[in-house]
Amino acid sequence: MTVLSTTLDKNSEEYQRATAAMEAKLADTDEVFAQLAAAGGERAVARHRDRGKLTARERIELLLDRDTPFLELCPFAAWGSDFPVGASVIGGIGTVSGVECVVLANDPTIAGGTSNPFTLKKQLRIMDIALKNELPFISLVESGGANLPTQSEVFIPGGDSFRRLAELSKAGIPTISLVFGNSTAGGAYLPGMSDHVIMIDGQSKVFLGGPPLVKAATGEISDDESLGGASMHARTSGLADHFAVDEPDALRIGRRVVARLNHRKQGPTPGPAVAPVHSQEELLGIVPEDLKIPFDPRDVIARIVDGSDFDEFKPLYGAGMVTGWGRIHGYPVGIIANAKGVIFSEEAQKTTQFIQIANRQGTPLIFLHNTTGYMVGRSYEEGGIIKHGSMMVNAVSTSTVPHISLLIGSSYGAGHYGMCGRAFDPRFLFTWPSAKSAVMGGAQLADVVTSVAKASAQARGKPIDAETLEVRRAATEKQIDDESLPLFLSGLVYDDGIIDPRDSRTVLGLSLSAIANAPIESDRSYGIFRM
Incomplete structure (x- = not known):
């Protein structure tokens, strides 16, 4: 067995801060769950019962x-x-x-x-x-x-x-x-x-x-x-x-x-489930409150897969993406997780090959999101980031095995697409309270908007009002930050629910069991193209 070790230090200040931040966000969602439990309110429920x-x-x-x-x-x-x-x-x-x-x-x-x-x-x-x-x-x-x-x-x-x-x-x-x-x-x-x-x-x-x-x-x-x-x-x-x-x-x-329906599952039968070696309670302290701070997704994987047993694919290549094989509640899965936020050409090529192999094997895929998108800059454009990113998006789009997406950190820009966002038809998509998703981060988007406004004013020969521009920048940043929060996105039905991180293994297991009602379709009509 290839049991994952853990890098978490539960006594560290970073872990304690992350746990406190996650608990505060869970308290916010608990308030909304209380509204759901109240239904139409005390009087309306009483009339209904009467x-x-x-x-x-x-x-x-x-x-x-x-x-x-x-x-x-x-x-x-x-x-x-x-x-x-x-x-x-x-x-x-x-x-x-x-x-x-x-x-x-x-x-x-x-x-x-x-x-x-x-x-x-x-x-x-x-x-x-x-x-x-x-x-x-x-x-x-x-x-x-x-x-x-x-x-x-x-x-x-x-x-x-x-x-x-x-x-x-x-x-x-x-x-x-x-x-x-x-x-x-x-x-x-x-x-x-x-x-x-x-x-x-x-x-x-x-x-x-x-x-x-x-x-x-x-x-x-x-x-x-x-x-x-x-x-x-x-x-x-x-x-x-x-x-x-x-x-x-x-x-x-x-x-x-x-x-009397005589309904029979047509998908895979799970093997015996084995609890992870590492505590699921510790999932509360993995994602930092500041999503700019990186974290190792293996710490998440170690707490959701059976026996914390995970066979990593290409661990030394494209290290910004963790790919590999495991089981969840006895169901075989392939896991794709962002490790460094930014997706480079190597990560995109590695992920594309992994998706092809999963399709050959008929294995469902789980995407753990924490990405700011594909890398930008002259050298990366010259290195083919567009074609490699497009290759990954193409692979996700045409993959026929079931996909489940779990947003645990950032999920910005085309990286959201390449990691099987809502528009790419995952069977299920769930979100942790720590997650954020938008075209880009609020600060970056606000800087782009103000830069464009400044350039437009200069091109027309008009004076630049720095104070007004700063007010506009701050307002734009707040708007994007508010619109990237899980409750906002969940309100628009862009996910299937915000879940407690400690429930991730259970929710993924229930989802995989539901998926197993239908046969697993996979594209076996081509060989594996090495990238």
Whole structure:
């Protein structure tokens, strides 16, 4: 075995400062998690319970197998926007009757469960995870439909959710709807396009137009139950496949439907999992508060891979990038981690070759981000940094094995792309509270903006107001720093969640297990091109 040693000194001042900084950032995210737990607030939850209904999180808990984990996805969607954090919907991966499933639940205590633009972004991302990983998709439906003031942002792209339901079904991925309340107008197509539909007596309401709309359009007078109640759909229209007497009964039936799916994983079977030699608690103190200070990613790898056992690839070449092989919870992985921040030609070529080998072997790849981007300067341009960086980006783009990205430090510029950022379609992308991501660092971007402004003024023969320029520079730097923080990016659904560093091994293991529901596809149609 090639067990990684550690360079961490837990008694050092640097370690203590890094740990304190990480704990402070975790406290900030804990405050947001408290908002999520509160749902629509005490009064809204009380009203919901007075109607004899379970909360969205209680429904998920009863649906899942007892004492099994739930990997919540995109929990901070809409953070920093005009809409409640979480975007009125809860989604994630959990085990139902022994089968890993994607579960998406409307939260009716938040604006009636209506869908705003962030709800749609989150919903589509989670549906995409179900499709790519071939996970059964379960909807716990209770929604007032579109948030009408934002209909211009929701209506047109909203059709994509129905298209994806059809794509899931076509791909042989089961879709199941449990209707707990209203599912009306366009929302009626959610159960309408699902493979299995469960409705609850006296509670589920599914119709294209409610009684007021029907009266206005046709003059017909009707009520909710006769127009779209569970009894009518179970006995007359046939929309309901299962008729439940109450919410616990609906969840019981949902579990039975999943148990009868005959779902089988098609990916790799994991070997025995072995705990890392080094403590995962120490992950708190690895990343310095100042991301300009380098750190060794092997200290992270040693605390997430099985037995801290890691076979490094090309350790003496392109030392600014650590590449190698390990296992996480028994699943084989290739790991690519930035060691020096800047990516030089040697690192780009080494990474490209490693990605090709991973594809030949059908091994999923994990990217640990801490990069300021590709190296700039005359000698590096002459040395081919553009073609070598492009080679790496090309390899990441065309790689067909599953990718998981974990942002632990900086993730700037084209380096973010080469390390499989969101636009490069990783199966999962998670962030540590220490991470930052933007086109470049705030100070550098602000200097570029002010330099351009100064040059423009000089070219036009206008005087340069140094004080105004400095105010503009400081404002730009603050804006970019604010926009590069994990909560800001998570609010835009640019990641699948901000995680405690100590949970990294667990989250990666759950992600790899989800990935293993689908076969691992790899490109074996070419030889290995030495760089």
